[in-house]
Amino acid sequence: MSVTKNYFVYHMKRILLLIGGGGILSILFMMSAFMLTRYDYRYERIATYSVAEPGTIMMIVMCLACFLPILQFYEFKNRRNLDTWFSLPLSRRKIALIHYAGGAALITAISLICTVTGTIMMADQGLKHYSVGYLWLFFLLSTLFALAVYTFMTFVFIEANNVFDGASMEMMWLFLPICAVYLVILIIGAITMDDVFDDSFGFRLAEMITSPMIFSEYLSDVSGDMINTGYHGESYYAPLASSDADPSVYITVVLIVWGVIAAASVFLLTRSFAKKKTELVGGVTDSVIGYRFWLPVASVLMILLTGDNSIIRLFMMGMIFFAYLVYRRGIKTFKKADIIFLSVATFFAILPIDYIRVLRGFFG
C-alpha cells in the first residue's frame, strides 16, 4: 500500500473510534428528543409538538460542522508539531485532504446514525404520526448542507495561524455575514422607502444563504412539518416565510449556492494548507478572510445598525478595540492603519446620529 493509502486507513480508523463515541451520544440525544415529543390533538390534527426530531439532527450535525474543522486540524496550528508532520513523506495537500475527509465521514456517519435512530423510534411508535420518507429526504439535505458548511469552515480554520484565531474566525463567519445582509436591506429600504425586511423573497433567501443557523432552522422546521403528519395524515403547516415561495425553492437555491461555496472551499483549503508558511504558524493571523476583513466590517455594521445610541456604540467600540488587541497580540504591534481606522470609527460612533435615517432623509 502507498503511504497515502496507509495514512488514509490509519486516520479513518481514528475517525471510526470517534463515530463510535459520537454515535452513542447522538442516539441518546435522538431518543431523548422522541421521548420528549408531546402531541396535542386539536381540530382533528396535531397542533403542537414540543421537540422536533429533525431539529435535533440538524443541531447535532451543525455543531459538528463548526467543531470538526478544529478537531481535525488543531494539530497543525502548533509550529513544533509541524516539524514532524511536514517532514513526513506525505504531501501537505494530501494530509489536508485526508483530515478533511475524516471530518466529512464523521458528519455523514453521525447524521446517518441519527436518522436510523429516528426511523427506529418512529417504527416503535407505529409510524402513525410520521412520514419516514421525508425523514430520509431530510437526512440527505441536512447532511449535504452540513458538509458544505463544514468544508467552508475548514477553509476558514486553516487560514488562521492558531487555534484561537481559527475558532474566532469561524464565529465571525457564522454571525457577521447575516448582519451585513441586514445592513444592505436597511440601506435598500432607506433608498427605496420600502419595508423589504419581512415580505421579500430576496431578503429571506439572502438571510438563509448567509446564515447557516437560519437555514438550518428553516430546513428542520419545514421537514418537521412534513415528517410529523397529523392524525388524519395531514401535515400541520406553520407558515415559515411570509412570502408565498415554495420551501423547495429556498432549499434548492441555498443548497446550490452552498454547493458552489463548498467546491471552491475544497480547492482553497488544500491550497491554503499547502502554501501556508510553516514559520508563521502559532503567530498572528493576518488572513484577508479573518480579523483584517471582519473587524472593520463589524465596526461599520455596528455604527450603522445601532440607531443613534452613542452609549451602546461606545461600549461596542470598546469590544472592537479589544478584538484588535487580540488580533495584534498587544497594543505595541498596532499598525498606523488600525489606529486611524479606530479613531475615525470612534468619532462616528460618538455622534448621536442614526445614519440610516439620515440616508432615508436624503433620498426621501
Added chain:
Amino acid sequence: MITISGLSHSFGKHEVLKDVSLQVKDRTIVGLVGINGAGKSTLLRLISGVYVPQQGEVLYDGKSPLDEKTRRDIFLLPDDPYYSGQTSCRSLMKLYKTFYPAMDTNVYKEIIDDFRLDDKKPLRTFSKGMRRQSFIALAFAVAPKYLLLDEAFDGLDPLAKKKFKDRLSDLIRTKGTTVIISSHSLKELGDFCDEYAMIDEKHLIGSGKVLEDTLDICKFQLAFKAQPTEDMFSAFDIKSIKITGRFVTLVVSGDGDDIEKKLAALSPAVMDRLDVDFEEAFIGDLDRKVRGEG
C-alpha cells in the same frame, strides 16, 4: 549527497540564515554546531523540507526535499517531536509505520526494551529523556538513508548516549545512512562526527573534517619565566586566554605554524601545542563577542 547552496531565510525582518552552502557526503556524520538561536534548527527544517527556502536550495542527489518522494529517504527527529496526549510507544510505532512502510518494528521493540520503556504508557507520562529515547528508537527502526537529528542528546543519560552513539555507528556501517546532527553540547559531538559545520550569526562560519579546521583555531600552553600579561598576546586573534601564575593557555585563530613562530618570539620557557578543546574555544569566542571584542 546532500547539497545546500546559497540558503537564506528570514522570519519577517529578522534574518536567521544568510548564504549558507554545505555539501554532506554519503555515509558520513556531520555535526552541526552553534549556540542557541544560531539557526541550527532552522537549517535542519530547511534541509528536511519543513520550511520552504526563501533563497537558495537543498538537494538530495539532485532531488528537492519538498517532494514527498524524496522525503521517503529522510527522517527528521526534531527537538520537540509531535505526539498527542494518548500517544504511547506502541501507537507511535503504528503511526510511523504508515509513513515508513519498510520500518522494522522488531528493531523498534528491541530498542524500546533496551531502554526499558513501557510501550503501553502514554508518552506524556515519560520524562524528557524517555520520550527522546522512544523517538530515537523510531529513527533506528526506520533506518533512513538520511537521518537529521536536532539536539538528539538532549535529556539522555550517559548510558543512553553511549547506546545511541553505538547504534548510530552501526546504522551507518550497515545501512549506509548519512547523518546530520545538531547540538550546542559540543562535547557530545567531539568524539564521533566525521565532519563539522559551525553556524554563528546567520552564517556557516566553518566546516571541515576536524574541529580545528572548522574554526581555523589552535591551542597552545606556554610557561614564562616572568609573569605574563594579556597585553603580550595583543597581536594574536585570541579566542580564549587563561593565565594562571606563569602559565598561559591560549586558543588562537589563524595558521598554526605562523602562530607557533610568533609565540616562540615571545621566548617562553616551555611551549606545547595541544589538541583543541572545542567547547572551550567556542565559548571563549562567544565571551569575546559578548564583551564587544569579537
